[in-house]
Amino acid sequence: MSSEWPLWEVFVRGQHGLSHRHVGSLHAADAEAAIRNARDVYTRRNEGVSIWVVEASAIAASSPEEKGPLYEPANDKVYRHPTFYDIPDDVGAM
Amino acid sequence: MYAQMIKSTGKGVKALEDMDPQERAFQERIDAGGKIEPKDWMPEGYRKTLIRQIGQHAHSEIVGQLPEGNWITRAPTLQRKAILLAKVQDEAGHGLYLYCAAETLGVSRDQLTRDLLSGKMKYSSIFNYPTLTWADMGAVGWLVDGAAIMNQVPLQRTSYGPYARAMVRICKEESFHQRQGFDIMMKMAQGTKAQRHMAQDALNRFWYPSLMMFGPSDKDSVHSAQSMAWKIKMNTNDELRQKFVDQTVPQAEHLGLAIPDEALRWNDERGHYDFSEPDWSEFYEVLKGNGPCSAERMAARNKAWDDGAWVREGLLAHAEKKRARKLAAE
Ligand SMILES: [Fe+2]
Numbered sequence: 001m002s003s004e005w006p007l008w009e010v011f012v013r014g015q016h017g018l019s020h021r022h023v024g025s026l027h028a029a030d031a032e033a034a035i036r037n038a039r040d041v042y043t044r045r046n047e048g049v050s051i052w053v054v055e056a057s058a059i060a061a062s063s064p065e066e067k068g069p070l071y072e073p074a075n076d077k078v079y080r081h082p083t084f085y086d087i088p089d090d091v092g093a094m
Numbered sequence: 095m096y097a098q099m100i101k102s103t104g105k106g107v108k109a110l111e112d113m114d115p116q117e118r119a120f121q122e123r124i125d126a127g128g129k130i131e132p133k134d135w136m137p138e139g140y141r142k143t144l145i146r147q148i149g150q151h152a153h154s155e156i157v158g159q160l161p162e163g164n165w166i167t168r169a170p171t172l173q174r175k176a177i178l179l180a181k182v183q184d185e186a187g188h189g190l191y192l193y194c195a196a197e198t199l200g201v202s203r204d205q206l207t208r209d210l211l212s213g214k215m216k217y218s219s220i221f222n223y224p225t226l227t228w229a230d231m232g233a234v235g236w237l238v239d240g241a242a243i244m245n246q247v248p249l250q251r252t253s254y255g256p257y258a259r260a261m262v263r264i265c266k267e268e269s270f271h272q273r274q275g276f277d278i279m280m281k282m283a284q285g286t287k288a289q290r291h292m293a294q295d296a297l298n299r300f301w302y303p304s305l306m307m308f309g310p311s312d313k314d315s316v317h318s319a320q321s322m323a324w325k326i327k328m329n330t331n332d333e334l335r336q337k338f339v340d341q342t343v344p345q346a347e348h349l350g351l352a353i354p355d356e357a358l359r360w361n362d363e364r365g366h367y368d369f370s371e372p373d374w375s376e377f378y379e380v381l382k383g384n385g386p387c388s389a390e391r392m393a394a395r396n397k398a399w400d401d402g403a404w405v406r407e408g409l410l411a412h413a414e415k416k417r418a419r420k421l422a423a424e
């Protein structure tokens with residue numbers, strides 16, 4: 001039998017309150033084993049306090065060809081950034 | 095290096111003007127320091143060369159566990175044993191990060207494993223040398239991990255995103271490896287006469303094989319030129335070897351050990367050490383599979399794979415049974 005264990009994407013949340021972050025992937029027979037393996041492969045030095053694993057085949061991703069339609073509309077909306085507005089210095093911190 | 099003599103397209107570097115628009119956009123993105131990600135278009139040669147390179151690098155991490163694993167049960171103290179165990183476990187991790195990076199290029203893990211076990215894919219020449227004494231654990235950490243770091247630090251900036259990210263993780267862990275090796279060397283070099291002798295002997299045996307890790311001079315190689323244009327190779331082999339020698343000689347002096355090279359001396363004009371080349375015919379023999387431990391290493395990997403088959407199959411069968419039971423209950 002040569003069927004491979006499925007691939008899992010691993011996400012780890014560090015101790016400082018940031019969201020889970022993708023750290024890599026690994027193969028495991030099921031989710032439980034994937035979490036156990038992720039502990040050994042990706043958190044040997046206190047990198048995290050919480051692990052998510054997701055089967056790689058369950059992830060839907062945007063494709064590079066969509067880059068234009070998806071992200072370009074943001075380019076001409078500079079007014080979404082606070083730096084667009086000139087507030088006089090004597091108004092104080094804002 | 096951990097990836098030696100990697101062949102690219104073999105055609106030499108194409109000029110931007112000779113590329114079709116797609117390839118040109120790809121090359122310009124790399125030239126501008128951008129990253130290539132798994133779903134992006136890439137030339138077939140880039141994909142294939144990277145699979146060879148990352149795969150060989152991964153195999154080296156995995157096979158590289160064997161010479162050090164050899165001493166885990168015989169480490170001189172419990173602390174040294176715990177340290178060596180942690181170091182070897184890191185190397186297993188490095189192999190896994192790299193296999194995953196290679197898999198994003200469309201090759202399966204099983205395929206990579208099969209190609210290692212059949213001898214079709216190579217691993218670094220350095221792991222075909224024996225580790226005869228405890229001092230070799232010092233020499234391996236200090237010199238072999240030291241040489242690996244020389245190559246891996248610049249690869250953090252390589253053009254292929256998953257490879258670069260794997261390198262960032264690996265580099266974070268490598269300096270522990272080199273330091274624990276140097277720490278062993280210091281202890282031995284400051285120890286009894288017999289210990290000093292062991293330390294010197296380890297350096298004598300690992301010096302030239304470490305220099306070979308960088309591969310033969312590739313100044314005129316079309317493969318290297320292409321890999322450098324693609325930013326999957328960041329420096330020439332000679333550059334890295336020189337850097338390694340310049341860094342290591344003062345460290346050996348600190349230990350009071352002698353580099354086994356009569357021709358080694360500081361060259362004021364060049365601002366570098368002059369040194370003797372390793373015996374490249376030995377390197378080619380080792381690469382062909384005729385190294386002192388080549389057969390042993392391959393036998394060990396094949397045995398581990400075969401012995402583990404029932405575990406892999408059993409866990410998969412168990413997972414499927416659990417899934418079926420859960421479905422039935424719903
Ligand atoms: Fe490593």
Ligand SMILES: [Fe+2]
Pocket residue numbers: 185239242268271
């Ligand atoms: Fe290492």
